[in-house]
Amino acid sequence: MASKGNTSSPYKKMSMSPKEYQAFAKEKEPPRSVLGNCVKAFLVGGSICLVGQAISELFVHLMNMTPEEASNPTVAVLILISVILTSLGVYDKLAQFAGAGSAVPVTGFANSMCSAALEHRSEGLVLGVGGNMFKLAGAVIVYGTVAAFFVGIAHLILGTGGQ
């Protein structure tokens, strides 16, 4: 038999206030290399843009498009590549390395929609895929539109009068 429960504790009680503890825990977090992450994001993001530029050049030179005409099919090809990489389970691993580098280009937007669609396929085509596809991308569209509205207003007032 072990001894009966002690009435007085031989140990001190936790004396930290939540504020003190949060500061203490903050100190214990492993540092995140901001510079390293910026460099990785720049390199990967830049590489994605370089691939995009190469695709665009192909459309211009092989299919005799103007650069303006080439932009839509270029974006479509990038989206396709991103969707394929997402489906193969590669894009999320790239993102862990690249951070914003793979999130900011159009490929990141495609990844957010494709991953949500894949994830919720098990809940059916309507409520699953249809209802969840914009789960992450929806916020980008909403605030992209809101931002465009305010930029448009500013442009109207300060700029060329809507021209």
Added chain:
Amino acid sequence: MLRGKQSWWFENKPVIIGAATVVGPDEGEGPLASEFDLVHPELDMQQKSWEKAERLLLEQASEFAIQNAKMDKSGINFYVGGDLMNQIISNSFAARSLGAPYLGVFGACSTSMESLAIASQLVDSGAATHVMAGTCSHNCTAEKQFRYPTEYGSQKPPTAQYTVTGAGAAIVASTGEGPVVECATIGKVVDLGITDPFNMGAAMAPAAVDTIQAHFNDTGRTPGDYDLIVTGDLAGVGHPIAKDLLMQNGVPMDHTEFNDCGLMVYDVEKQKVQAGGSGCGCSAVVTYGHLLKRIARGELKRVLVVATGALLSPLSFQQGESIPCIAHAVAIAAGKELSP
């Protein structure tokens, strides 16, 4: 019976007569691979959804546990289990297959020891002769429910943890051969205001400290009475914090080996798991797979498993609430001796 303020002392020495663990591919590449009953080579386990895969893990673990205990499933009086899914569906659906009277419990990742403590109490009090405790988690179901779609490209901070894909089940009986459950300490909810769901280790560390100290106060034991004390899933950030806090409070943790299941289940340096493992399955597969086998091999005489749980929901953290945490401790010892 009640010992101290919040501990149960099991006078009748309930025995773990059989246990089993089933894990996924990442755990199969970890250092404890050989300790698990079954390693699935693929995350989907040929199921149509992640949720079905998680349920399969638990169904297989309970099946193997029954086999390892050399009994029939009709001999299980009660099944006590829980998991991380909304409405603990993995356990409820697995209990449907099992067909035993079922008590669903939820303590997030502390469910492993919560269910084992309840199972032991049921057996010790004479309410049952054979009770199975089980829990499971799956990396992809947890990602899907708590974070983002599994294939979504977001960079996780180094404080984040990797949910273990695995299930563990143990059968506690009033008589038989095996390690003995000596006592359990039920934890209080502790919340020191951490709000970052990517730093659950730091959020849960104070709960582990609170339960460990309560355990020593209630039972009169000291860290030196244990060959090994493990926390459930504090991992690389939370575990050193817990150790610092305990040492600051004067608890001599240097008299024992103090480790964490989240650091044991993976090779944290080589596998890309950020700070380490987490999830209900984390402490379950390490305890039921690795630790019970070490006790059986005679390498450990007495261990204290302090399973830690973060009691948040996706809704609560989106609403800016802090993360309430809990820890439950269960002492498991070799043989049938109940020494001080």
